[in-house]
Amino acid sequence: MPRDTVDTAGRVVVLASGSGSNLQALLDTAESSWSVVGVVSDQPEAGALQRASRAQVPSRVVEWRDHSDRNDFTEAICAAAEEFAPDFIVLAGFMRVLGPSAMAHFPDRIINLHPSLLPAFPGAHGVRDALAYGAKVTGVTIHFVDEHLDHGPIIAQEAVEVLAGDDEAALHGRIQEIEHRLLPEVVTKLVKGELAIRGRTVKGRVSA
Numbered sequence: 001m002p003r004d005t006v007d008t009a010g011r012v013v014v015l016a017s018g019s020g021s022n023l024q025a026l027l028d029t030a031e032s033s034w035s036v037v038g039v040v041s042d043q044p045e046a047g048a049l050q051r052a053s054r055a056q057v058p059s060r061v062v063e064w065r066d067h068s069d070r071n072d073f074t075e076a077i078c079a080a081a082e083e084f085a086p087d088f089i090v091l092a093g094f095m096r097v098l099g100p101s102a103m104a105h106f107p108d109r110i111i112n113l114h115p116s117l118l119p120a121f122p123g124a125h126g127v128r129d130a131l132a133y134g135a136k137v138t139g140v141t142i143h144f145v146d147e148h149l150d151h152g153p154i155i156a157q158e159a160v161e162v163l164a165g166d167d168e169a170a171l172h173g174r175i176q177e178i179e180h181r182l183l184p185e186v187v188t189k190l191v192k193g194e195l196a197i198r199g200r201t202v203k204g205r206v207s208a
């Protein structure tokens with residue numbers, strides 16, 4: 001990967017499957033130390049792709065159904081991301097699990113956004129599962145990706161209260177307000193080299 005093409009600005013590639021509101025938060029962040037240089041999606045109809053196009057950021061689609069297994073899919077996703085020579089990969093609503101080879105391509109350089117306070121409610125339905133469980137507090141987690149689902153060292157977390165009468169949309173809406181602020185903050189720290197992994201602990205404070 002031509003890392004020497006990076007001058008002062010960090011090159012961030014976003015993987016997204018959905019509407020891309022978190023991608024938008026990153027696109028809208030005026031931060032001189034990094035920019036979103038590419039978007040990769042597994043969903044050809046993802047709103048995230050339209051947001052990338054509007055921002056004149058190039059994108060690639062890699063569909064799950066075109067690949068024989070998780071490893072093959074992961075290799076194709078990594079190849080698409082590598083076209084943009086990324087310094088960091090941000091999973092922002094990317095709803096596929098990447099195989100271990102992704103960590104070999106981008107060691108300690110992939111982060112994931114998850115709508116719960118991990119390790120509670122991992123998986124594809126973090127908001128729904130917290131509501132169904134009757135949790136009084138849930139929230140947002142941003143963590144480094146490792147080979148296990150929603151498991152790697154935690155960079156930042158913020159709590160969100162579950163209110164009486166909340167449905168999934170209402171609770172997710174308040175969670176996303178936090179996500180849209182926290183994710184760009186974390187990316188800035190990451191790009192500036194202000195986060196260090198020590199076992200399961202990440203050193204370097206991200207303000208609440």
Ligand code: GAR
Nearest residue numbers: 018019020021022093113114115123
């Ligand atoms: C975000 O809320 C993110 O936390 C969640 O998907 C949403 C994507 O929204 N991610 C997961 O559930 C990962 N397991 P967006 O497409 O509007 O950014």
